[in-house]
Amino acid sequence: MTAPGPSLHELIAAPHPDRAALPPAAVSAPGVRELRGVPYQEVEGGRPLELDLWLPEADKAAGPVPLVLFVHGGAWRRGRRDDMGLRTRHWSPRPFARIAAAGFAVACADYRLSGEATFPAPLNDLRSALRWLTLRSAELGIDTGRTVVWGESAGGHLASLLTLTEADPVSRGYAQPAGAVVWYAPSDLTTARGCFAPDDPATPEARMLGAAPATVPERARAASPLAHVRPGAPPFLLVHGDQDTLVDCSHSRSLAAALEQAGAPVEAWTVPGADHGWYGLPDAEVEKLFSHSLAFVRRLLA
Incomplete structure (x- = not known):
């Protein structure tokens, strides 16, 4: 008896991201290949999630290259997944091409935003991206x-959580990150800091959680990197402006202190005169912060 073939629905559907062919690469800067809009996850009833990749030219790599997940x-x-923030948008080469030219792969991943799904959906999406990158690592x-996970602002919050928390080791399909670079990110969703009030249902934090943090304390704690600090945590670089009007600098100071107390390696930079997104800094200072962050990545992944 002949087994039934695939249904019409199965035939017309786009190939699953785990099996779909990779798009052709383009040269985005000398020695750097770029792959844009690569699907990594199907979301039932939602948009497919994609990532962009910057890779060193194959003939310049002696073997598989380390990864920066941005x-x-x-x-x-x-x-947008390919945006490192206000002060780097005019750079040429772009920041991700610079990281790739230094010998690292860079993946910039979508995640579901708070208008699409609430926590822990965005964290789970990043775990899926790392799983997909591991699955397709030989091809890439x-x-x-x-x-190393590198994030800025809300992305830095998610980068911290991805580095500090572990998915189920049987199902996750990837190795725990070796460290994190975190720029001006929230670390504590349970305590009033700066302009953030846990009982306000209209804050970005509340929209991400699906309710005012004070009304869902267990969920707020689960979404707070500060609550997940542990002995043996990977190394962190925390960089934050001391004039940040959107995410108070105490977030990074508290996370750095907790990591130090747990015996985890941490380097913390407080940047004088810098507001959120490095607003107010001279261009040369922003370049210095980027170079220092890249040097931290190099030390961890060399």
């Missing part, structure tokens, strides 16, 4: 066993 900001409600020439 997570964009935007108050968990907006933002990358080593996800050597991954």
Whole structure:
């Protein structure tokens, strides 16, 4: 008896991201290949989630290259996956091409925003991205066993959570990140800090959680990197402006203190005169912060 073939629905559907062919690469800067809009996850009833990749030219790599997984900001409600923030948008080469030219793969991943789904959906999406990158690592020439997560603002919050928390080791399909670079990110959704009030249902944090943090304390704690600090945590670089009017600098100071107390490696930079997104800093200072962050990645992944 002949087994039934695939249904019409199965035939017309786009190939699953785990099996779909990779798009052709384009040269975005000398020595750097770029792949844009690569699907990594299907979301039932929602948009497919995609990532962009910057890779060193294959002939310049001696073997699989380490990975930087970048997570964009935007108050968990907006933002673009390939945007490192206000002060880098005019750079040429772009920041991700610079990281790739230094010998690292860079993946910039979508995640579901707060208008689409609430926590822990965005964290789970990043876990799925890392799983997909691991699954396709041989084709891409990358080593996800050597991954640093780099995020800014809301993306830094998610990068911290991805680095500090562990998915089920049987199902996750990827190695725990080796460290994190976190720029001006929230670390504590349970305590009033700066302009953030846990009982306000209209804050970006409340929209991300689906309710005012004070009304869902267990969920707020689960979404707070500060609550997940542990001995043996991977190294962190925390960089925050001391004049930040959107995410109070105490978020990074508290996370740094907790990591130090737990015996985890942490380097914390407080940047004088800098508001959120490095607003108010001279261009040369922003370049210095980027270079310092890249040097931290190099030390971890060398």
